[in-house]
Amino acid sequence: MSPRDEPLEPVSLGHPGPRLLPVPSDDDNSIASTLARAHRAIFETSPRHLLRLLLDFLKPELLQPPRRRHASRHDRANTAWLDGLRGWAAFSVCLAHMSVYTHPRIELCYGSLIAPSPDSGHPSLRNATPAAVPVLRLFWSGGHFAVMLFFVISGYVLTKRPITLLSQPQSPQKPGSEGGGGGNRDAFVDALHSALFRRPIRLLLPVALSTLLFATSWHVFGIATPWPEHQASLPAELWNWARDLLKFSYFFRNRVLYTLYNIHTWTIPVELRGSYSVLIWLFLWGGQSSPASSSCDYGVSTRRRVVATAVMTIYLVMGAAGAWYAAFFAGMLTAEIDILSSTSTTSVSAHEKLIYSYSKIRLPWDGLLDFLRQRPRFRSLLLHAMLAAGLYLASEPSSDVLKTDELLGKCYGWKTLGRLIPAPYTASDEPESVARWFWLFWAAWLLFISVKELDWVRSLFETRFSQYLGKHSFALYLVHGPLIALYSERLFYLTGVKRGPLSETEAARFGHLMNRWRDNPNWPFPRHPTPSAVDVRQPYYYGLEPEFLLCVALSLPLFLYAAELGTRLFDEPSVRASRWAYRRLMKRS
Numbered sequence: 001m002s003p004r005d006e007p008l009e010p011v012s013l014g015h016p017g018p019r020l021l022p023v024p025s026d027d028d029n030s031i032a033s034t035l036a037r038a039h040r041a042i043f044e045t046s047p048r049h050l051l052r053l054l055l056d057f058l059k060p061e062l063l064q065p066p067r068r069r070h071a072s073r074h075d076r077a078n079t080a081w082l083d084g085l086r087g088w089a090a091f092s093v094c095l096a097h098m099s100v101y102t103h104p105r106i107e108l109c110y111g112s113l114i115a116p117s118p119d120s121g122h123p124s125l126r127n128a129t130p131a132a133v134p135v136l137r138l139f140w141s142g143g144h145f146a147v148m149l150f151f152v153i154s155g156y157v158l159t160k161r162p163i164t165l166l167s168q169p170q171s172p173q174k175p176g177s178e179g180g181g182g183g184n185r186d187a188f189v190d191a192l193h194s195a196l197f198r199r200p201i202r203l204l205l206p207v208a209l210s211t212l213l214f215a216t217s218w219h220v221f222g223i224a225t226p227w228p229e230h231q232a233s234l235p236a237e238l239w240n241w242a243r244d245l246l247k248f249s250y251f252f253r254n255r256v257l258y259t260l261y262n263i264h265t266w267t268i269p270v271e272l273r274g275s276y277s278v279l280i281w282l283f284l285w286g287g288q289s290s291p292a293s294s295s296c297d298y299g300v301s302t303r304r305r306v307v308a309t310a311v312m313t314i315y316l317v318m319g320a321a322g323a324w325y326a327a328f329f330a331g332m333l334t335a336e337i338d339i340l341s342s343t344s345t346t347s348v349s350a351h352e353k354l355i356y357s358y359s360k361i362r363l364p365w366d367g368l369l370d371f372l373r374q375r376p377r378f379r380s381l382l383l384h385a386m387l388a389a390g391l392y393l394a395s396e397p398s399s400d401v402l403k404t405d406e407l408l409g410k411c412y413g414w415k416t417l418g419r420l421i422p423a424p425y426t427a428s429d430e431p432e433s434v435a436r437w438f439w440l441f442w443a444a445w446l447l448f449i450s451v452k453e454l455d456w457v458r459s460l461f462e463t464r465f466s467q468y469l470g471k472h473s474f475a476l477y478l479v480h481g482p483l484i485a486l487y488s489e490r491l492f493y494l495t496g497v498k499r500g501p502l503s504e505t506e507a508a509r510f511g512h513l514m515n516r517w518r519d520n521p522n523w524p525f526p527r528h529p530t531p532s533a534v535d536v537r538q539p540y541y542y543g544l545e546p547e548f549l550l551c552v553a554l555s556l557p558l559f560l561y562a563a564e565l566g567t568r569l570f571d572e573p574s575v576r577a578s579r580w581a582y583r584r585l586m587k588r589s
Contacts, residue, residue, distance in 0.1 A: 061468070085153065089147075096146070110128065111128055129542040129543055144440055151328055155329060155330060158331075165187045166188055207248070216237065225509075226489055228261060244260050244261065245259060252273070316329060327441055331448070398433075487558060494515075500514070
């Protein structure tokens, strides 16, 4: 029985006795009422019912009946592909981290030298594997591209609703009111206010809860992990976690952006910076004209905003090494163009067109868009070319230590593309890894647009499994790193994927697991040198060894199940917590 269905004086199902807290009304969101509801749910429920709730919480989603979706078919068609695209990007990050963690230099281009040897022409010494072929390599080393795709999606989703409110007719101004306002202008400001307030809670709370579970795991269960450095006791660990979380929450800091308890969280500060950038930018340009202004004034304001957003996007990606943040502005720009296009083709009343005249707004690239609309076959051909170009650019070779000319100088096709990377990315004061983000920006934007516009590609991200990945994408991103340390690391040693040589610390933690499965007489695969020994002949392609694929097959189901639990435990609660906090903030006395 849900709380909304409970009577005002419910019958105690578990432990009868005096009521310690008053029964709150469902409309009361105070802290005392929330505690009262929690007390009632815990202490006035039978142990049998609590056990059923616990089992239902732990039940895998595949064993649960499918939930009825209340969204209309039109709404699903407009938004489902975004969830699926985000889900597959998170899935790609998981595979990439497992591959790169166990296969040094697999991110180099096809045919690149992996390890120096007199027999340097032998395939085993070069990255001559299907895992390094353009497009196919995205399953093994597409993590950086997936991150850039996250940023484009965030810029699109965060700004589309506020921009939509700007494009809709506003309520007429009440006689005698001061300064105008009301209508969609107020809704626009409220939407920005809500997003700016809720965004940090939405992103930081799941990180805090997931890293807290990870930080306590080795003290509770006695599990060794390769990282981070363990503290001597649980209180010391909690104190270290709290200090690290406070540093991590300051998302304007430089250099180390991640929390020490999950190095993959470096994208969260970038998400917050980019989110705040586009939301404040939208408020700056969207709030210039008043609701009572003429259609011409509103049109000029809109045109200036869209053009200014395009200029900011080009500046960040070309004039500065700001491809991360350019991705957010590119997503916002795409949302602007989509809404302008949909508004111009929607049947609206003459009064609305007179007030807003959104369809009369002309932008510098409207001639090209009109040309493409009148030639659907050419438009389809261009979109498929954009899809192919995006996939190829997404396959950019990568390295954290090699300079651009060393990394791309001997790669077919990339030698020329490397020379086209703007100077700010290759400046001496920038790390070598910064240069990769320039072409990954264009790859993510091209792929995003082509997926959005091509029906057959978009349908691939609307399938049931794609929606499943999208629902649990954030939790999957947060839990897969700790699970690699807690679980997959042991598989790597048991199967011989990681053999050494080991340091004293590694030998003390994992030496007893070394090759235990691989040395078993019933081991089904040929015993051969593993990826760590890349200077000798191997019977399998680099990154496609049976023992590594076995580790992946045993790890991914656990990752997905843990992501389901994470969605229920800290992802969805963070959404509710951010909404509750915003309602409390806006509650008027």
